Amino acid sequence: MNDPSALLGLVVLGPLALVLVTGVLPERWLPPVGLAGAAGTSAAALVLAAHVGRSGPVGHDLAGWGPPLGIVLRADGLSALFLALTALVGAGVTVYAASDRAATGDHPRFWPLWFAVWAGLDAVYVAGDLFNTYVALEVVGLAAVGLVALGGGPAWGPALRYLFVAVLGSTLLLVAVALVYAQAGTLELLAAGERLASSGWDSRWAAVLVVVALGLKAALVPMHAWLPPAHGSAPTAVSAVLSALVVKAAFFVLVRMWFWVLGPEPVLAVVLGLLGALAVLWGGVLALAQRHLKQVVAYSTVAQMGYLFLLFPLTSAAAGDPEVLRAAWGGTAALVVGHGFAKASLFLSAGTLKSVYGTDSLSELARVVRPLPSVVMGMGVAAVTLAGLPPSLGFAGKWQLVVASVGSGQWGWAAVPIGGGLLSAAYLLKPLTVMLREPQDRARPLPESRSASLRVRYAPLLLALVPLVLGLAGPALPDLATTGGPPGGGP
Amino acid sequence: MTAGLLLELLSAVLVVAGTGFFTVGTLGLVRLPDLRTRLHALTKADNLGLGLVVLGLVLQAGSAGAAAKLLVVWFLAMPASAVVAHLMSRGGGLSAAGSAADGPGTPGEGGSGGG
Amino acid sequence: MGDDPVGLLDVLLGLAVVAGAATALTARRRMGAVVSFLVLGVLLAVLWSRLGAPDVALAEAAIGTGVTGALFVDAVTRGPPAARPPGAVPGAVPGAGARAGVSGALAAVLLGAGLGTAFAGAAGAGAAPGGLTGQVLGRMDVAGVEHPVSAVLLNFRSYDTLLEVVVLFVAVLSVTATLGEERPRHPAPAARAATLVWFCRVMAPVLVLVAAWVLFAGSDRPGGAFQSGAVLAGALILMDTAGLGPGPDHGRLLRVALVVGPAAFLVVAAGGLVAEGEWLALDPVWAGGLIVAVETLLALSIGVALTVVFLALGRGRVSPP
Amino acid sequence: MSTLEWYLWVAAALLGLACVRLLLARDPLVRLIAINVAGSGSLLVLVALAARTDPPDPVLHALVLTGIVITVAFTGVGLVLLRRAEEAAEAPGEDGAAGNGEGP
Structure with a gap:
């Protein structure tokens, strides 16, 4: 049972459980539970990253169904790198947020939304399935919009603009995933990449869709106008998380789609x-x-x-x-x-x-x-x-x-x-x-x-x-x- | 004229008549000047239209269960549209006092962009 | 059905949907836009059933048009009056000038043409029709439910559904976060119109019954947790409009009802790891029972979540958790 | 022109129209409607591709169900943010700063 591949599920389902717990707990329990949860989540992610560093990529078939039917979780070197970054920076920001209420927008909702972002980020980094990557990005996107909205009155406008950008990006990504599935017949990342490479299908259009979709979410110029007001008006701990971690998830998915699925x-x-x-x-x-x-x-x-x-x-x-x-x-x-x-x-x-x-x-x-x-x-x-x-x-x-x-x-x-x-x-x-x-x-x-x-x-x-x-x-x-x-x- | 063909023909006639009533209802919605007359047109024509369409489909419904479910659709729609029409005619009256936001007599805001 | 020449019905339906979308997007007044959006929703429900997707048609009608429609109508009618942008016509949509219209239309045509060629390309040469259909239908005997879509949602790809329910929970968290510290001022429950109260007393039990039927129908025909949750949300919203909804002291009850669905899903996920060695694994013997149990709690959580989003929009009577 | 291609063109039209209005429209409510129309356009691509085989592909239908629920979640948050932003703009003093109102 304690084979390291189970860690792949734990780094996502652990923070998800914390989302539910901190969503229900009364306010005075949130900082201690948050700190303990952050410690556990980052420990799991670091152990997983170390394991991948030592003995190469590791996979886990969810619900017992192997690919292509079921969803497979996989972590390779790149995932381990991003998981470790999220764990360490996340732990640091959590320590800061636990010791200063103002940094969390002075609102108990910071904790469940922050763990939802953390779970979503880990889900993106360990996803081995195309549609699963899309849903994980949605969890990150909506939780990030919620976190920005914690900034109170002046943050509601920028949060709404951020929501529009996130949804437009996700919709275009979903269309690209549909095109790849129509061509490859499977949603599993590596298998889709191999089939597309051998099928000689002209994947230029799908690549343009993916680049525009994830360029929007990663605030690549000229699609960057939404980022400064959103990150500027968010509470302190939220801006740190958004700029250091959330923007990188979109870059990670672009790299995955570019090298592993569609081909350069x-x-x-x-x-x-x-x-x-x-x-x-x-x-x-x-x-x-x-x-x-x-x-x-x-x-x-x-x-x-x-x-x-x-x-x-x-x-x-x-x-x-x-x-x-x-x-x-x-x-x-x-x-x-x-x-x-x-x-x-x-x-x-x-x-x-x-x-x-x-x-x-x-x-x-x-x-x-x-x-x-x-x-x-x-x-x-x-x-x-x-x-x-x-x-x-x-x-x-x-x-x-x-x-x-x-x-x-x-x-x-x-x-x-x-x-x-x-x-x-x-x-x-x-x-x-x-x-x-x-x-x-x-x-x-x-x-x-x-x-x-x-x-x-x-x-x-x-x-x-x-x-x-x-x-x-x-x-x-x-x-x-x-x-x-x-x-x-x-x- | 086998029974099947007759049934087929009857249900087609019923469905077409039902859609005819819907069209009349929509025409009333577009042409009539104010809230109450529009409600009058909508509730009467659409309910009758829905009833005819449902009856037409019941004739073609494979099993009794499917027919029963179609009739439930109609039985749920009728009280809903009646109550909503009643409340709207009292001037958007969520509360008993009937806060006359739009007030009877002035054309309601809605319905301008009807499909 | 996919590659025979297109029939008249499909052409009409396609044109109606595009016309509905165009009206909804370019209406000059907010209320007109919302009404056109509702009409578009109905047309989409017909479109999905025409394309052989009854589950999607049911979900589109219940969630895409029902709950979303309620949210939009509430946003337009109960918004602060001054919020409607001042213009010659009350509620006029700013920026709908002619010049913007032409450039917008041109951009839309270009983008549409580009996307169209991309889609035609994807569906064309060498595409893998059927995708995973064979895989799913081949494993239906161990899936625990007879309906393939429910089997995919709650067994084969249950991780997606878990993340999706979390998205809904995050939406509730974000929505209640904007309410700030002070509990929304409860307007004294004005005496609701007698007919509304009577209607709610009659219809609420019927709607809950319909929600239960849709939920349990999901195991062998179109239906399931999401559509049933939307019908349940309809019942709860109706009760709240009639003043019979959960009051401020039910905050804790609502909070538990929100969490119970995802929590049950996580417990089943952990159980799968302990019993079968993989997260979310369902032993074929227990699969049917577990799926129905989780689906019931999910429907409850989804119904309450959609209701809390609706109530928070109007700073509703209940104090959201 | 096969049925599949026709519906893919309808989806392209929905997406094109919605994406342009999402970017150009000034009224946030119209942009929220554009989100839903763009969502429907992308889901139409999925369902049209699913309809290529006789028993339509259940995996795609499950994906579309997930897409619909996610769209309603985003629309709900968007509408509440729109309502709060308008209330704040209309009565800045009263409940503008629900949180501690940090801002540039």
């Missing part, structure tokens, strides 16, 4: 690469122009997601060269994990400053005599990862992307990580200088309106240090990312 499309890959580069540029410029800290961090999410989309042109230009493929996959994995930790830490820092000083507008924060040192330190360390300075994971990721673009002879793509690094350094240092400079008019210092507990002040710093330590992990990350790699695109 060279022309569309270049288009995705260009849109990614545009995202890095446009997101960075907009982040520079913002006057509120949470908006800067939200636009930085749009920018940093752009790097991930370089995976598609680099792998399709690699023409099977294992060295280039390993660098491309390793680089993307490092950027995914680095961005996850750093963005969560940055949003928690911004939220702490906002709850302590009552505002996140940079001009007001400039009047603070000596802002919380540990929080500002956390922002600085997170900026190191996001800007891609050594020894952080950001640097390791960007370095491998440059190696991949040089190795595949497409020098152009190397400009994106390098130029992007400068741009992100610019828009991250702007708020930092505001914090560290002497306030001009000492006459009107901005007082602390609320005190912040110890855990609240040091959680962002802790989260920001993790990608620095992981930066020294060397080959561990690329190995994990390419375990059970895709048939065509992987080494």
Whole structure:
């Protein structure tokens, strides 16, 4: 009974049980039960990830029916990576949310909705079935809309816009799944991929549908307009979760469909690469122009997601060269994990400053005599990862992307990580200088309106240090990312 | 003229007559000026239309069970439309006082985009 | 049925559905849009039964048109009056100008043409017709129910249904979250019109009976937990409109009723792991009984969930859990 | 033109119309109706493909049932958010900030 494949079900059904429990419990029990639940869920996910890292992909036939009839759960290297990221960042955010009510929108509904997002994310990462991926994305989407709505009055409008985008994306994804099923005759991911590859069916239309659907949900430029208002107006813990984790689920499904099911499309890959580069540029410029800290961090999410989309042109230009493929996959994995930790830490820092000083507008924060040192330190360390300075994971990721673009002879793509690094350094240092400079008019210092507990002040710093330590992990990350790699695109 | 053919013909006539009444009801909905006259047209024509269609289908229903279920559809629809029409005619009267949001006599807002 | 030349009935039905959708989407007033949407719902129910999908037709009528229609009508009629965008015509839909109309129509035609070629391509050369039909029909003897769609929903692909019920529960959580701390102000239960109260006393038991019949019919013919849940929601909404619905002190009862469906599903899932070694596995001997038990609790939870969403929309009388 | 192709074209028309109105319409209620119409369009693709064989494919019918319930869940949340946003816009003081009203 305790074979590791049962863990595949536990990482999803565990948080689902917690959704029901925290949906019914009275309010004072929620933080302790939430902490215990988060510990259990992340432990299960980490054990599963370690198992996959050690002995390769693992599968589990649900309800006893093997594929193609029943639904199969499967975790390969990529799933393990995303599961571990969700577990660690999720645990960190849960500790922060348990110690500061304001971070949860001051509403007991945070806990069941947060565990619903967590369960949905794990369900997406372990799904081995096309339609199951769609339903799991729906759980994540609706719970995320609910979480944004916790931000009260000003958040209801952005939450509604987020709902429209999520549903439009899901509908187009469902149509793409229907087309694949009509052609392949099975909903199981790997089998559908093999049958499509051998059937010679022109899957360009389905690929366009999937790219538009998941580009909407991953806020790829020009479909990014919904993200900053939604992530900006959500409560602190919610914005951290949305930017660090939820946006990545859509990218994960795009990678699954692109490499495992539909097969790479060279022309569309270049288009995705260009849109990614545009995202890095446009997101960075907009982040520079913002006057509120949470908006800067939200636009930085749009920018940093752009790097991930370089995976598609680099792998399709690699023409099977294992060295280039390993660098491309390793680089993307490092950027995914680095961005996850750093963005969560940055949003928690911004939220702490906002709850302590009552505002996140940079001009007001400039009047603070000596802002919380540990929080500002956390922002600085997170900026190191996001800007891609050594020894952080950001640097390791960007370095491998440059190696991949040089190795595949497409020098152009190397400009994106390098130029992007400068741009992100610019828009991250702007708020930092505001914090560290002497306030001009000492006459009107901005007082602390609320005190912040110890855990609240040091959680962002802790989260920001993790990608620095992981930066020294060397080959561990690329190995994990390419375990059970895709048939065509992987080494 | 075997019994089957006769049955077939009768049910076809009934169904067509029923749809005829529906059309008249919809015409009344579009042409008549105000709430009460529209309700008058709708409830009478549609109920009769539904009754005829149901009777037509009952003749073709395979088993007694299916026929009974068709009749239940009609028996449920009639009180529902009667009560709804009654409440609407009292001016959207959810409460006994009949809060005259639209008030009898003024054309109701609905029904403009009828399919 | 799929590849014989298209008949007149199909052409008419297809055109009616597209016309209904066009009216619903481009109506100049909110009420007109909602009424057209209801008509579209009825047309879709006919369309699904024409395409040989009675379960989907029943669900479309009960959920797609019934509950969704109730939500839309309530949103339009009981919304704050000022909310209706000011315009020459009360409730005019802003942005329905001519220029927007033309560009919108052009975009719609282009997108439709693109999607059309994609679909025709998918259905065309070498497509795998029938997909998993053979697999499902071959295993019906150990599925625990006779109706193939119910077998797929609650046995072969029960994980999808579990996630879907969680989506509905998350919807209830999100909806009640927006109500904020203060309990919705209960309007003093105004004396409801006598006819409405009488109608509800007669119809509510009948509707619950219909819901039970639809639920248990699901094991061997079209029906099941979702359609029965929608009928149950209809009964509960009717009771609430007539002032007989659950009062503020029933909050805890509603909360338990909401959770009991998914909780039972999770218990069965864990039981499957312990007994058979895989999550959600159902031993063929026990499958029938377990499926009916879980389906009954699911229908209850779905009915209550849809009702709470409706009540939260109108800040209804009951204090949502 | 076979029946299947005809209904696929009808589905394409529904999807095209609904997606355009979902993006262009200014009134959120019309966009919520567009969500339902787009959902029906995508489900029509599924049911039309299911109808290719004589006993229609039960797996596709189960998927469509799941799609309908998910659409009603999203529509419910969308309508409540629309109602709250309009109430907040209409009476900002009274119940605008149900939570603690963080915002840029």
